[in-house]
Amino acid sequence: MIVVLAIDALEYDLVKKFHCRNLMQKFYGKTDISEFSEPRTMVLWSSFMTGMNIEHEILSLGDNGMWNARVENKRTFFSNFVNPAVFDLPGYNYETLHHEEERKLLKKFFDAKHDSEKESVRQSYNRLAFDHHKKIKNNFTKALKESHDLVLGYFSIADVIGHLNFGNAFLMKMIYRDLDEIAGGIDSPFLVLSDHGMKPIGFFGDHSSYGFWSSGEYDLGEPKITDFKKIILDLFHEQRAV
Amino acid sequence: MDDNALKLVIVGHVDHGKSTLIGRLLFDTGSLPEDKIIEIRQICSSLGKEFEFGFILDNLEEERDQGITIDTTQIFFNSNIRKYVIIDAPGHVEFVKNMITGASQAEAATVIIDAEEGVKEQTKRHAYILSMLGIQNILVLINKMDRVGYDQNRFNEVKKSFIDFLNDIKLNAIHFIPISANQGDNVVKKSENISWYHGPTFLEALDSIPAKQTFRDNPLRFSVQDVYNFSTRIIAGKVISGVLHQNDDILILPSGERTHIRSLEEYMKNPTEAETGKCIGVTTTDKVFCDRGYIFTDPHNAPKVTHTFCANIFWMDKKSCKKDQPVIFRCSTQESRGTIINFHTVINSSSLELIGENSDEIHNREVARVTIQTDIPVIVEEYSKTAELGRFVLVTDDISAGGIITEVFP
Numbered sequence: 001m002i003v004v005l006a007i008d009a010l011e012y013d014l015v016k017k018f019h020c021r022n023l024m025q026k027f028y029g030k031t032d033i034s035e036f037s038e039p040r041t042m043v044l045w046s047s048f049m050t051g052m053n054i055e056h057e058i059l060s061l062g063d064n065g066m067w068n069a070r071v072e073n074k075r076t077f078f079s080n081f082v083n084p085a086v087f088d089l090p091g092y093n094y095e096t097l098h099h100e101e102e103r104k105l106l107k108k109f110f111d112a113k114h115d116s117e118k119e120s121v122r123q124s125y126n127r128l129a130f131d132h133h134k135k136i137k138n139n140f141t142k143a144l145k146e147s148h149d150l151v152l153g154y155f156s157i158a159d160v161i162g163h164l165n166f167g168n169a170f171l172m173k174m175i176y177r178d179l180d181e182i183a184g185g186i187d188s189p190f191l192v193l194s195d196h197g198m199k200p201i202g203f204f205g206d207h208s209s210y211g212f213w214s215s216g217e218y219d220l221g222e223p224k225i226t227d228f229k230k231i232i233l234d235l236f237h238e239q240r241a242v
Numbered sequence: 243m244d245d246n247a248l249k250l251v252i253v254g255h256v257d258h259g260k261s262t263l264i265g266r267l268l269f270d271t272g273s274l275p276e277d278k279i280i281e282i283r284q285i286c287s288s289l290g291k292e293f294e295f296g297f298i299l300d301n302l303e304e305e306r307d308q309g310i311t312i313d314t315t316q317i318f319f320n321s322n323i324r325k326y327v328i329i330d331a332p333g334h335v336e337f338v339k340n341m342i343t344g345a346s347q348a349e350a351a352t353v354i355i356d357a358e359e360g361v362k363e364q365t366k367r368h369a370y371i372l373s374m375l376g377i378q379n380i381l382v383l384i385n386k387m388d389r390v391g392y393d394q395n396r397f398n399e400v401k402k403s404f405i406d407f408l409n410d411i412k413l414n415a416i417h418f419i420p421i422s423a424n425q426g427d428n429v430v431k432k433s434e435n436i437s438w439y440h441g442p443t444f445l446e447a448l449d450s451i452p453a454k455q456t457f458r459d460n461p462l463r464f465s466v467q468d469v470y471n472f473s474t475r476i477i478a479g480k481v482i483s484g485v486l487h488q489n490d491d492i493l494i495l496p497s498g499e500r501t502h503i504r505s506l507e508e509y510m511k512n513p514t515e516a517e518t519g520k521c522i523g524v525t526t527t528d529k530v531f532c533d534r535g536y537i538f539t540d541p542h543n544a545p546k547v548t549h550t551f552c553a554n555i556f557w558m559d560k561k562s563c564k565k566d567q568p569v570i571f572r573c574s575t576q577e578s579r580g581t582i583i584n585f586h587t588v589i590n591s592s593s594l595e596l597i598g599e600n601s602d603e604i605h606n607r608e609v610a611r612v613t614i615q616t617d618i619p620v621i622v623e624e625y626s627k628t629a630e631l632g633r634f635v636l637v638t639d640d641i642s643a644g645g646i647i648t649e650v651f652p
Contacts, residue, residue: 130288137290169304171285174297178289 009159010194028214039196046091051229166205254354265295270430482630559642
């Protein structure tokens with residue numbers, strides 16, 4: 001079984017700061033996403049699964065349309081697997097209604113005029129994100145015990161919560177701890193990959209211009225996000241050969 | 243820092259429950275605002291996690307990094323009888339440096355040991371550095387007793403193995419207490435799960451540590467800074483221990499002359515006493531020989547005049563120092579050329595690993611137990627007795643080391 005922890009906005013500096021040993025594994029580093037015009041979630045994950053930079057194709061769907069993007073299975077490396085389990089991956093089987101609700105609340109927060117209203121929206125937004133996180137975590141953990149040849153869990157919590165709460169370092173630390181515990185519960189070889197990191201903008205968080213990777217077996221240097229299709233397939237073939 | 247608070251250091255292996263203990267202590271003594279606990283509980287609940295007391299310290303650390311809490315290297319809590327402050331712990335270079343140079347001194351230390359895992363190498367290193375720092379009040383907590391079914395035999399096993407080690411390094415613990423910081427057994431509240439233990443809880447044991455003496459109880463030490471010959475001869479200096487009174491009978495060291503204080507001199511004032519920390523001029527009833535670096539003392543409780551003493555030093559110079567290399571020793575207003583004649587033990591201040599015994603040199607950020615020999619006689623004391631005469635610096639090109647004296651030879 002190949003396992004991929006796909007974590008949105010997992011920030012290299014915070015993984016180090018919070019000593020997330022399971023997320024770091026033996027080898028870890030930053031990914032190079034400089035070929036993309038901006039660190040956009042849908043663009044980056046779509047490019048990851050196809051092994052190609054498809055920024056132009058995704059952006060052509062427009063600001064609203066790109067959130068509904070669905071890359072065909074045959075174009076992704078998932079088609080090389082017999083029984084893959086992929087959860088909530090942007091551009092593939094992203095739970096669009098849920099994430100749309102998050103984006104609506106985010107807009108409502110910034111549109112709100114009064115602090116009390118902002119705080120109320122923030123709480124609803126956080127609750128929605130945490131509930132979704134727990135659901136994905138359960139599904140992912142369950143899948144690890146089943147007979148899949150690939151398990152890929154996409155966790156959006158660090159990104160969603162980070163956008164509104166990046167200045168709450170304790171909250172971010174607890175989220176990173178939880179993600180680290182998820183990594184610690186994986187028995188098979190696994191890769192950790194983020195699309196981009198996160199940098200502070202006042203109390204809020206915005207996407208940073210590099211991602212994070214880690215591996216228990218190989219030093220990957222400073223890979224591009226599109227390199228991971230080959231990396232994962234090589235690992236898979238290696239595993240099958242053994 | 244609140245000078246009245248008892249300074250406590252908590253040490254132990256990284257996974258043996260230090261953070262949980264501190265969180266539990268703050269929680270059970272009511273030393274945290276209620277909304278802080280609510281916030282932590284809410285975050286735990288959001289993530290589907292159980293509340294852990296270790297998260298309290300995590301929260302304080304993050305607030306410190308953001309500048310919300312001023313300093314979590316000092317964490318305050320209260321019992322019913324006094325205040326406490328937990329200061330930073332070994333493993334942090336600054337802590338070792340501050341302790342060794344006398345910048346801050348813990349009055350009590352707590353060693354925490356996991357009942358399941360027992361005594362680890364890191365536990366021993368921490369205990370060893372405590373012995374170097376000369377901390378007398380040591381409490382040992384055998385933690386996570388809930389994980390071993392509150393088993394008395396396991397407690398006794400761990401206790402015995404640690405006592406054997408403490409004996410080797412000549413350190414005594416005043417209490418061994420079985421606790422579960424996570425469950426709250428014997429930290430602040432008496433445990434019903436450990437009915438075979440009849441000793442104090444951790445907080446009761448802390449409360450039983452005697453309060454430090456006030457400066458009024460300490461013997462007189464007056465350090466001479468300068469001598470001025472006006473119409474009268476005024477000796478200027480600083481009271482570095484005890485209280486200096488008019489008419490006091492004094493012994494002057496190193497000369498050994500005896501005389502009395504005729505008057506205390508302060509501009510536009512006529513004081514009759516000067517307390518510790520006060521800089522003041524004095525006149526004596528007899529004409530005595532006196533110079534900068536001389537010490538006036540209580541004749542019935544005088545420090546030794548010596549060339550040789552043992553000390554713990556923290557080397558902060560990028561250039562290393564070799565055995566018998568000339569250094570300048572400065573203590574209070576005294577100064578003498580001298581040498582380090584023995585590096586008994588040298589320790590890495592970060593890892594606390596023993597680097598060598600009877601070594602030939604010391605490097606930057608290393609700690610050592612040494613013997614120092616001065617060219618001229620100096621008046622020094624153990625740091626635990628009189629801080630100002632037990633604390634010194636060594637100078638090569640610049641200040642290279644700070645240290646505290648642990649033993650003075652005649």
